[in-house]
Structures are given as C-alpha cells and as structure tokens.
Amino acid sequence: MEMDPRRLLVLLAVARTGGVLAAADELRITPSAVSQQLSKLEHEAGQALLLRTPKGSVLTPAGLAMAEAGEEIERALNVARARMQSEVNIAGVVRVGGFTSFMRTVVIPRLPEWRSQYPQLQIQIVEDSFPALMRMLRQRQLDAVVIEQDSTAAEQRPMVAGMVQEPLLDEPWKLVVPAGSLLGSDNIDLSRLHLPWLGVEPSAANTAVLGRLRHSTGTRIETVHQYQDTLTALALVAAGEGVAIVPTLALTGAVHDQVDILDIPGLGTRHIALRRFDRRKAASLPVDTVARLLRESAAAFDTRTSA
Numbered sequence: 001m002e003m004d005p006r007r008l009l010v011l012l013a014v015a016r017t018g019g020v021l022a023a024a025d026e027l028r029i030t031p032s033a034v035s036q037q038l039s040k041l042e043h044e045a046g047q048a049l050l051l052r053t054p055k056g057s058v059l060t061p062a063g064l065a066m067a068e069a070g071e072e073i074e075r076a077l078n079v080a081r082a083r084m085q086s087e088v089n090i091a092g093v094v095r096v097g098g099f100t101s102f103m104r105t106v107v108i109p110r111l112p113e114w115r116s117q118y119p120q121l122q123i124q125i126v127e128d129s130f131p132a133l134m135r136m137l138r139q140r141q142l143d144a145v146v147i148e149q150d151s152t153a154a155e156q157r158p159m160v161a162g163m164v165q166e167p168l169l170d171e172p173w174k175l176v177v178p179a180g181s182l183l184g185s186d187n188i189d190l191s192r193l194h195l196p197w198l199g200v201e202p203s204a205a206n207t208a209v210l211g212r213l214r215h216s217t218g219t220r221i222e223t224v225h226q227y228q229d230t231l232t233a234l235a236l237v238a239a240g241e242g243v244a245i246v247p248t249l250a251l252t253g254a255v256h257d258q259v260d261i262l263d264i265p266g267l268g269t270r271h272i273a274l275r276r277f278d279r280r281k282a283a284s285l286p287v288d289t290v291a292r293l294l295r296e297s298a299a300a301f302d303t304r305t306s307a
Contacts, residue, residue, distance in 0.1 A: 012070035098146035151271035199223030
C-alpha cells in the first residue's frame with residue numbers, strides 16, 4: 001500500500017491531542033482539512049484508524065501502528081533539522097519558564113554544555129507558578145513554558161489557540177511518609193492513613209492527584225499546611241506533620257533522612273511537557289533548538305534512580 005507520509009503526521013497530532021479540533025489547532029489547519037486527511041489515510045490503509053467518541057478520538061490497533069510510524073518520521077525530521085541547525089549560527093535569547101524540580105535537575109546542570117555548544121544562544125530561565133508562567137507566555141514575555149500535570153487526571157491544563165505542546169518526561173508519583181510509620185503494612189489503604197495529608201500550592205499537579213484520590217476512594221481527604229517546595233514537604237513529613245505526594249524528579253539530590261519514600265500501585269504518574277506557540281515560523285529557530293535540547297536532556301534522565 002502507498003501512503004502519503006504527511007498524513008501520518010496528521011494522525012500523530014490527533015493521537016497526541018485526543019481529537020480533531022485540538023489537532024487542527026496544533027497543525028494550524030481547519031478541522032475539515034484534518035478529517036479529510038484522516039479519511040484519505042484510512043482509504044490508503046484499507047482499514048479504520050480512528051474511533052470517534054463523545055470524549056474524543058481513540059486510535060484503533062491499526063491507528064496506533066500508523067501513529068508509531070508517524071513518530072519515526074517526526075524523529076527523522078528532527079534529526080535532519082538538528083543537523084541543519086548545527087551548520088548554522090544559532091543566536092538569540094530564549095526565555096523558558098518552568099517549575100523547580102525540572103529546572104533544577106534537567107535544565108540547569110546542562111547549561112554550561114549548551115553554552116559551549118551554542119555560544120551565541122542565551123537561555124534564560126524563569127521559575128514561577130503555572131498561572132503566572134502561562135500569562136507571561138501568552139503575553140510573549142516567555143518563549144516556552146515547561147508544565148506539569150497529573151497524567152491520569154480527568155482535567156488537563158487547557159491550551160489557547162496557536163499553542164503547541166510537546167511531551168518531555170513521564171515519572172511516577174511517590175508517597176512520602178515519616179520513617180518507620182508504615183513498616184509492616186503490605187497493602188496500604190490511602191483512604192485510611194493515620195496521618196493527615198500535606199496541602200500543596202493549588203496550581204501544582206500534586207493537587208490534582210489528591211483530587212483524584214478523593215474521587216477514587218470515596219472519602220474526604222483533608223489537608224494540613226500548604227507547601228510549594230518539595231524540601232518543605234520533606235521537612236514537614238520528617239517532623240511527623242503528615243504525608244505527601246511527591247514526583248520522583250523532585251526527590252533528586254534531596255536529603256531523605258527521617259522519611260520513607262514508597263511506590264504505591266495506582267498512584268499514577270506526572271506528565272511533563274513543553275508549551276510554546278507555533279514552532280514553524282522562521283524566527284523560532286533558536287526556540288526550536290532549545291526545545292530539542294530540553295527533549296534530549298529529559299530523555300537522558302532516568303526517573304527510576306532519581307530518588
């Protein structure tokens with residue numbers, strides 16, 4: 001069978017965004033154009049690739065195979081683009097917003113290497129809350145923002161028209177408890193812990209995890225205190241003030257004295273992604289370069305050993 005590889009990229013956009021409308025926004029084309037490309041691709045493949053449901057579009061097994069082929073094409077294009085970029089002089093200032101754990105562990109340690117590789121490219125980081133960072137991105141005060149979200153939560157971070165999102169990293173959530181407090185507990189019932197939960201800054205992805213646990217367990221999960229930095233949460237847990245949900249990345253380099261870090265089945269994962277505006281504009285070459293560097297750094301990070 002002969003297929004237009006460009007249509008595989010359309011299918012890949014639908015797979016990543018979960019629907020035709022969102023894919024159209026990402027690709028900067030009309031929803032009807034997306035539907036037409038998908039119909040032609042299904043005709044070329046000779047079978048259904050997509051199932052449309054009230055909650056979005058779901059790929060069939062054949063569609064998943066096609067989307068994987070689209071990822072290979074995208075990867076090849078990125079490699080070619082990277083090679084071409086290495087031949088030109090990348091210069092400019094790129095402002096990247098993000099949250100503490102990603103900036104501290106994935107971005108900052110690589111800055112000297114990137115500065116040596118691209119001496120005329122300045123990468124400036126801005127650390128702030130999610131609402132503040134997105135406001136700066138919309139006002140073009142930032143070129144890109146690294147976001148976090150509970151990947152199994154029903155409600156995800158909304159995007160505005162013309163904005164694209166690229167996955168960077170998925171990592172497991174961990175339960176942090178006072179040292180020895182749950183020794184001998186083979187099956188931990190999250191709804192019946194004898195210690196209270198620590199509250200986290202409302203825009204953080206941890207908040208969505210607590211909301212999901214409230215829904216799944218059918219119990220009221222009350223929180224005490226409110227922290228923003230994981231080091232504060234670890235100190236509170238060590239003091240016996242409560243338990244906390246913490247992403248693996250945030251535990252990197254942190255002192256774990258007087259706390260136990262537990263893997264709990266069903267706790268879910270944190271999804272980290274990069275948001276920016278349409279990357280296909282010629283002026284976005286420095287931003288493209290930084291996005292590639294962030295993807296490579298995140299891909300090299302082993303969340304299994306970070307804690």
